[in-house]
Amino acid sequence: MSLPILSLITFTPLVGALVVAVLPSNHPDLIRRTALFFALAAWTMSLGLLGAYAFGQTGFQFNEATDWIPTFGIQYKLGVDGLSVLMVVLTTTLTWISVLASFGPIKDRVKGYMISFLVLEVGMIGVFLALDLFLFYIFWEIVLVPMYLIIGIWGGANRIYATMKFVLYTLVGSLLMLIAILATAYAYQVGHGGSWVGAFDFQQLQRFAASGQFGDAFQNLAFLALFLAFAIKVPMFPFHTWLPDAHTEAPTAGSVILAGVLLKLGAYGLIRFAVPLYPHAAHTFAYPIIALSVVAIVYGAIVSIVQPDLKRLVAYSSVSHMGFVTLGIFVFSATALQGAILQMINHGLITGGLFLLVGVIYERTHDRTIAKMGGVGAAMPIYATVFGFFILASAGLPGLSGFVGEFLVFVGSFGVAPIISVATIIVMVLAATYLLWMFQRVAFGTLSDFLKGLGGHLTDLNRTEMATLLPLAVLIVVLGLFPSLVLDLLRAPAQAFLAAAGVVGG
Amino acid sequence: MSWSDLGTISPVIVAVLAAAAILLVDLAWPNRRRPAIFTALTGLGAVAVAILIQAGHTGSAFGGSYSLDNLTVFLDMLFVVIAALTILFAVDYLEPRGLPIAEFAAVLVFAVTGAMLVAGSTDLLVLFVALELMVLPGYMLAGFARRDPYSTEGAIKYFLLGSFSSAILLFGLAYVWGMTGTTRVDGVASALATAVAHGSLQPGLAMGLAFMTAGMAFKMAAVPFHYWTPDAYQGSPTPVTAYLSVGPKVGAFAIALRLFVGALGPLKADWLPVVIVLAAATMTLGNLVAITQDNVKRMLAYSSIAHTGYILVGLAAYAGGQQTGLSAILFYGAAYTFMNMGAFAVVTALQRRPGVSSQIGTFAGLGRRDPWLGALMALFLLSLTGIPPLAGFWAKAYVILAAIQAGGWLTALAVLAMINAAAAAFYYLRVVVYMYMREPTEEAVASSPGVLFRVGLAAVGVGTLIFGLFPALVTAAANAANVFHD
Numbered sequence: 001m002s003l004p005i006l007s008l009i010t011f012t013p014l015v016g017a018l019v020v021a022v023l024p025s026n027h028p029d030l031i032r033r034t035a036l037f038f039a040l041a042a043w044t045m046s047l048g049l050l051g052a053y054a055f056g057q058t059g060f061q062f063n064e065a066t067d068w069i070p071t072f073g074i075q076y077k078l079g080v081d082g083l084s085v086l087m088v089v090l091t092t093t094l095t096w097i098s099v100l101a102s103f104g105p106i107k108d109r110v111k112g113y114m115i116s117f118l119v120l121e122v123g124m125i126g127v128f129l130a131l132d133l134f135l136f137y138i139f140w141e142i143v144l145v146p147m148y149l150i151i152g153i154w155g156g157a158n159r160i161y162a163t164m165k166f167v168l169y170t171l172v173g174s175l176l177m178l179i180a181i182l183a184t185a186y187a188y189q190v191g192h193g194g195s196w197v198g199a200f201d202f203q204q205l206q207r208f209a210a211s212g213q214f215g216d217a218f219q220n221l222a223f224l225a226l227f228l229a230f231a232i233k234v235p236m237f238p239f240h241t242w243l244p245d246a247h248t249e250a251p252t253a254g255s256v257i258l259a260g261v262l263l264k265l266g267a268y269g270l271i272r273f274a275v276p277l278y279p280h281a282a283h284t285f286a287y288p289i290i291a292l293s294v295v296a297i298v299y300g301a302i303v304s305i306v307q308p309d310l311k312r313l314v315a316y317s318s319v320s321h322m323g324f325v326t327l328g329i330f331v332f333s334a335t336a337l338q339g340a341i342l343q344m345i346n347h348g349l350i351t352g353g354l355f356l357l358v359g360v361i362y363e364r365t366h367d368r369t370i371a372k373m374g375g376v377g378a379a380m381p382i383y384a385t386v387f388g389f390f391i392l393a394s395a396g397l398p399g400l401s402g403f404v405g406e407f408l409v410f411v412g413s414f415g416v417a418p419i420i421s422v423a424t425i426i427v428m429v430l431a432a433t434y435l436l437w438m439f440q441r442v443a444f445g446t447l448s449d450f451l452k453g454l455g456g457h458l459t460d461l462n463r464t465e466m467a468t469l470l471p472l473a474v475l476i477v478v479l480g481l482f483p484s485l486v487l488d489l490l491r492a493p494a495q496a497f498l499a500a501a502g503v504v505g506g
Numbered sequence: 507m508s509w510s511d512l513g514t515i516s517p518v519i520v521a522v523l524a525a526a527a528i529l530l531v532d533l534a535w536p537n538r539r540r541p542a543i544f545t546a547l548t549g550l551g552a553v554a555v556a557i558l559i560q561a562g563h564t565g566s567a568f569g570g571s572y573s574l575d576n577l578t579v580f581l582d583m584l585f586v587v588i589a590a591l592t593i594l595f596a597v598d599y600l601e602p603r604g605l606p607i608a609e610f611a612a613v614l615v616f617a618v619t620g621a622m623l624v625a626g627s628t629d630l631l632v633l634f635v636a637l638e639l640m641v642l643p644g645y646m647l648a649g650f651a652r653r654d655p656y657s658t659e660g661a662i663k664y665f666l667l668g669s670f671s672s673a674i675l676l677f678g679l680a681y682v683w684g685m686t687g688t689t690r691v692d693g694v695a696s697a698l699a700t701a702v703a704h705g706s707l708q709p710g711l712a713m714g715l716a717f718m719t720a721g722m723a724f725k726m727a728a729v730p731f732h733y734w735t736p737d738a739y740q741g742s743p744t745p746v747t748a749y750l751s752v753g754p755k756v757g758a759f760a761i762a763l764r765l766f767v768g769a770l771g772p773l774k775a776d777w778l779p780v781v782i783v784l785a786a787a788t789m790t791l792g793n794l795v796a797i798t799q800d801n802v803k804r805m806l807a808y809s810s811i812a813h814t815g816y817i818l819v820g821l822a823a824y825a826g827g828q829q830t831g832l833s834a835i836l837f838y839g840a841a842y843t844f845m846n847m848g849a850f851a852v853v854t855a856l857q858r859r860p861g862v863s864s865q866i867g868t869f870a871g872l873g874r875r876d877p878w879l880g881a882l883m884a885l886f887l888l889s890l891t892g893i894p895p896l897a898g899f900w901a902k903a904y905v906i907l908a909a910i911q912a913g914g915w916l917t918a919l920a921v922l923a924m925i926n927a928a929a930a931a932f933y934y935l936r937v938v939v940y941m942y943m944r945e946p947t948e949e950a951v952a953s954s955p956g957v958l959f960r961v962g963l964a965a966v967g968v969g970t971l972i973f974g975l976f977p978a979l980v981t982a983a984a985n986a987a988n989v990f991h992d
Contacts, residue, residue: 069978071985109874138894145893148935152943160939164932171931175924182907183917
């Protein structure tokens with residue numbers, strides 16, 4: 001038997017959480033370093049996975065499968081394709097960066113915090129690796145609890161409201177998803193003479209779906225339930241209202257993971273499960289979803305312009321950026337889908353970086369109000385430079401990764417509906433507006449009175465902060481110049497997605 | 507009566523002897539707690555052994571009025587576990603309040619004897635007598651804190667409404683007896699099958715069905731027959747509440763299985779719509795009212811009403827043609843026992859010192875004050891919410907799956923159940939908010955529970971986890987205990 005590398009990656013953070021749990025609480029530095037060690041271990045292994053992954057092959061690799069609850073054919077089944085490899089690497093990368101970024105800001109109850117973070121990582125990785133629908137659901141729900149605690153315990157002033165809203169929104173979606181999953185498995189069971197074997201196995205179900213055996217009416221209902229769960233997580237307009245609150249109240253690292261990984265869970269679910277299992281329904285609802293995506297893109301951008309709070313601004317910009325992802329998925333073109341997935345990664349890197357940068361300024365000023373800032377460039381030149389870099393990346397400057405993803409979505413959707421492409425290009429201008437205007441108000445000019453009052457506290461980026469931001473910046477440049485590194489990995493998954501979605505011929 | 511009859515009911519006999527032994531021990535060593543606790547736990551251990559010896563065997567006693575099958579074994583075992591846990595949790599609570607432990611244990615074991623008899627009864631009269639043996643000690647336990655007016659109030663409400671509902675149930679049984687001419691469950695079933703085959707429901711049977719449904723709904727605390735629950739639960743000493751929330755509830759579902767499934771199975775098309783409405787109303791109202799509660803005991807009382815609703819979904823799924831609905835009920839009962847007793851146990855631990863209220867403020871900062879107790883409470887609450895991979899999640903998933911399999915209106919009921927589960931997260935997690943996200947409002951409440959209590963708490967905690975990680979163990983037992991086949 002070969003090395004179960006996927007299980008190792010998934011459960012290394014869990015081992016870390018258990019180790020942290022038995023460490024003495026009065027040694028916070030030891031706890032921090034141990035957590036970082038395990039996060040880095042998972043990251044290293046995920047890089048090893050990426051290196052060992054056979055490019056260009058179709059199907060899943062490194063498969064692991066054991067029976068878990070044989071009565072209902074529920075398996076512990078993991079596997080990766082190009083999409084999940086990338087998502088896992090994104091997750092492990094952002095997790096260690098977040099853990100490192102929490103070294104300074106989190107001083108209270110460090111132990112619980114690090115345990116939450118490591119458990120969160122288990123859930124996130126598991127979601128991307130699970131090939132059994134039930135297992136997927138379980139990992140999906142495991143993500144919920146640590147994030148609830150991270151926002152609720154270590155968050156800002158209004159944290160309890162924000163965290164309850166986050167949980168309730170997510171739970172409504174996910175419980176409906178559970179019904180859809182059970183109903184899907186049951187439909188499969190009925191189609192196989194009452195045998196539960198393989199009823200929750202994604203590959204079996206997809207084969208079943210590909211042969212057109214899920215009825216249209218059933219597909220519509222199941223798709224809607226799954227879509228709702230994923231749309232809340234993405235979040236798509238009009239299910240996005242939990243996001244600004246959760247982002248604003250979460251601690252910096254919580255925001256990074258929320259934006260960087262949690263939102264991707266929803267998009268991943270749409271690509272992996274919702275469309276391939278219910279292709280007919282996906283086509284039926286494609287136009288309304290495209291419309292909602294465009295609304296999200298435009299609405300997110302417009303609302304971002306008027307946000308007075310740095311974090312809220314970045315949060316609303318996420319709504320806009322994630323709109324490109326859902327748009328890219330539902331125009332059913334290989335180019336657009338690759339762009340959408342690239343955009344998922346870019347958004348994780350860029351928005352993750354922006355939240356880190358907002359966290360840096362918040363650490364020093366305990367404020368995020370844009371109006372109180374000004375002249376940061378004079379006091380913190382390195383900070384302002386790095387901030388400017390991430391701002392330009394977020395605005396889609398060619399040469400940086402943000403541009404490529406959005407561009408591919410334009411190109412891919414142009415063939416389907418040119419009007420959409422035109423509308424979204426206008427948003428590029430809006431994005432530049434709210435981002436650069438915000439940057440101008442924060443960084444340029446003379447030092448504001450509020451910042452002057454802080455005096456010597458306004459120190460430039462320290463080494464830890466640089467260590468969290470630099471890897472992200474490097475990745476943004478590399479992916480901006482050589483997007484083919486990622487796109488090659490995505491060719492096979494994109495073809496598989498279209499093959500699954502194209503069964504009923506659009 | 508023959509010796510083999512006595513062999514068949516040996517667990518019940520051992521239970522009666524155990525209860526009597528506790529009383530005798532108390533007589534010999536009055537006001538000494540150790541001998542009484544020792545006798546009670548040993549006695550329950552003996553009952554468990556008697557049950558396990560019977561595992562896998564089938565038989566019937568007293569001319570078919572008592573049945574030994576896998577269902578009896580499953581339920582008996584559950585009742586013994588409930589009784590043992592209750593005693594483990596009760597010692598720490600009763601002692602500081604000067605309440606007699608031996609009496610408590612003896613009454614409790616009598617109640618469990620009744621519950622075990624319910625589990626095996628296949629005769630309408632035996633069923634009723636067993637039911638009364640189960641609930642009468644319950645009234646005593648509810649009023650166990652004699653000097654506490656709330657305890658007395660709760661006990662009286664429980665007694666009055668309980669007796670009332672018993673009478674209604676008996677009235678219904680009488681109708682069924684009159685219409686079918688027999689009190690044996692199988693006889694009733696075959697008579698009803700013939701009657702159903704000959705056309706529409708006779709008015710007498712309809713009356714009987716209505717009265718029995720109402721009586722059973724009272725016992726399981728289904729809306730709109732739930733009014734006794736909040737007061738009885740809140741007023742009772744907390745360990746008693748822990749018992750009441752699971753013991754008589756599982757007992758009521760045992761009645762549902764023996765009576766509605768065993769005897770009235772042929773009429774299931776007639777009672778299906780009623781059960782659907784009961785389930786929908788019960789879970790929705792239970793959850794909505796639970797959201798507004800500031801007292802954790804009362805909140806858990808309403809939550810237990812809501813859980814009755816989820817379990818009823820399993821019964822409805824059976825009536826809708828899915829055998830798995832019954833396995834789901836059994837699984838739910840077992841999972842609910844562990845997580846709900848766990849939650850009440852934590853409340854008990856906090857209330858160890860007399861005078862500590864069960865208001866939600868008592869939980870403020872618990873996660874910091876007592877990390878283990880806080881973590882366990884969070885575990886139980888998350889399990890009650892239905893977060894995987896904990897016991898409560900599988901219980902819900904099982905019930906929902908059965909409902910989806912049944913299809914039709916049951917699918918809508920499944921959707922409603924899931925929306926309810928999401929709403930329930932609000933009030934369960936609100937306690938977590940107090941434990942972890944707020945600072946203590948009053949002086950820290952010392953809990954430091956005793957050894958027995960820790961053992962019990964560890965048992966329910968491990969149970970909640972094991973059920974969650976290896977549900978196959980329990981599903982296998984629940985499937986085996988599902989002895990009803992069309």
